Amino acid sequence: MTREEELITRWIDDELRDEDQIDFKKLYDSNPELCDSFKDVSGISNQVLKENYESEKEIPYGDFFNSQIKKKIFEEASSPTKHSSLLSDMIQWIRSPFTWTAAVASLCMLFFLNVPPESGFSGNTIVSTYSPDTSVSIVSAEFNEEANATVIVLEGLEPVPDETDFSGNHIVSYDRQGPPGFVQFYNKNDKLVYILETDEYGQPNVF
Amino acid sequence: MNFSLSDSSKAVERLNQNEEPQDTKACNKERDAELVERCQKGDYSAFDELITLYRGKVYAMIYNMIRNDADSWDLAQDVFIKAWKALPKFEGRSAFFTWLYRIAHNVTYDWTRKKKISSAGEFEDRIVNDADPGAVAVPKVVDSPDVSLERKEVKNKISEAIDVLSSDHKEIILLKEVDGLSYQEIAESVGCSTGTVMSRLFYARKKLKEILGDIRND
Numbered sequence: 001m002t003r004e005e006e007l008i009t010r011w012i013d014d015e016l017r018d019e020d021q022i023d024f025k026k027l028y029d030s031n032p033e034l035c036d037s038f039k040d041v042s043g044i045s046n047q048v049l050k051e052n053y054e055s056e057k058e059i060p061y062g063d064f065f066n067s068q069i070k071k072k073i074f075e076e077a078s079s080p081t082k083h084s085s086l087l088s089d090m091i092q093w094i095r096s097p098f099t100w101t102a103a104v105a106s107l108c109m110l111f112f113l114n115v116p117p118e119s120g121f122s123g124n125t126i127v128s129t130y131s132p133d134t135s136v137s138i139v140s141a142e143f144n145e146e147a148n149a150t151v152i153v154l155e156g157l158e159p160v161p162d163e164t165d166f167s168g169n170h171i172v173s174y175d176r177q178g179p180p181g182f183v184q185f186y187n188k189n190d191k192l193v194y195i196l197e198t199d200e201y202g203q204p205n206v207f
Numbered sequence: 208m209n210f211s212l213s214d215s216s217k218a219v220e221r222l223n224q225n226e227e228p229q230d231t232k233a234c235n236k237e238r239d240a241e242l243v244e245r246c247q248k249g250d251y252s253a254f255d256e257l258i259t260l261y262r263g264k265v266y267a268m269i270y271n272m273i274r275n276d277a278d279s280w281d282l283a284q285d286v287f288i289k290a291w292k293a294l295p296k297f298e299g300r301s302a303f304f305t306w307l308y309r310i311a312h313n314v315t316y317d318w319t320r321k322k323k324i325s326s327a328g329e330f331e332d333r334i335v336n337d338a339d340p341g342a343v344a345v346p347k348v349v350d351s352p353d354v355s356l357e358r359k360e361v362k363n364k365i366s367e368a369i370d371v372l373s374s375d376h377k378e379i380i381l382l383k384e385v386d387g388l389s390y391q392e393i394a395e396s397v398g399c400s401t402g403t404v405m406s407r408l409f410y411a412r413k414k415l416k417e418i419l420g421d422i423r424n425d
Binding site: 001005006008009010012013015037038040041042044045046047048049050051052053054055056057058059060062065066068069070072073076176177 | 251255258259262263264266267270271276277280283284287288291361362365366369380381383384385386387389390402405406408409412413415416419
């Protein structure tokens, strides 16, 4: 970068130092068109940038954002072992001849006992809960073995119309590609069952 | 088309009006220092206050670079989690927000690297060459009814040009023009010298000037 370029840049950004003033005056007097043309461009690009970019943008679900950070920080802090020691322990464990013997023995036992491999939940599950609407509270959230479903009991919701049919909509996966608050729920046949979206007031809508 | 010096001067004046006054900056620095001190003593509520104060700025900074809501939301979370972990080592030699911007800068760059988004491309010449003379109207009379539309088209071209700046140049011009940071603050935020900041600003403006010159000549 030449001294001339530095002076023009400093002048545009109002960052000329005392020692630059004389040099810049000489430069401007010798070539005012050049200096002004840069200032022109700077003014236009500044307008464009101001129109298309924001220095501050309201984050969607601000309270949820803060609560999730807190949750992650405290989860990591409460983790009993650090990653490095956990990794070295795992390597030692895999290297141990006892591990291999135990693994073979377990496989044999599974084969002879014919235990079907179970997937999914095996007991009560406590999930993290959050309600963006303060008038709605979460009474309980747990896995119900009898129903083979996670049951979330909410208090403060508007009555659900009788014609709403929820039968057979067993959600097994979801996809949150897209803007925040937009979630697609799928059943076991990978069929789209619900779309959860938030409106302009931040309220959830289910389709 | 003539964008007179007075136009740009007005724009600069408007920008200056939007910038934070120096005494407010000093006040914020003092407030942040106090909150940071409480954080370093283990007071999480102080950190929660810092998150609330800066989440909008961090989110906007990341969003301006990657233009995706969901990813910006997630990355902004990572920034604050990393900040909490690094706070015990923060010595207050720079302002808290420039330190936080530095973390946001690193998180965003790591993410783009992982996503294999190429940041090597500088200005693409096709932007200049593809400028359709018919599409870019040149007003001959300042008070023409088409002025606003034509001006919009020129702005669109400039906007496209800004979008194809390399990440390094785009970030610096955004921090300068949108966030209103000084050279020193930008240097601290992105981890380079003030000379590099000026050089990148000059380069970006030079390219924009070339594009604008081409539009005017068409």
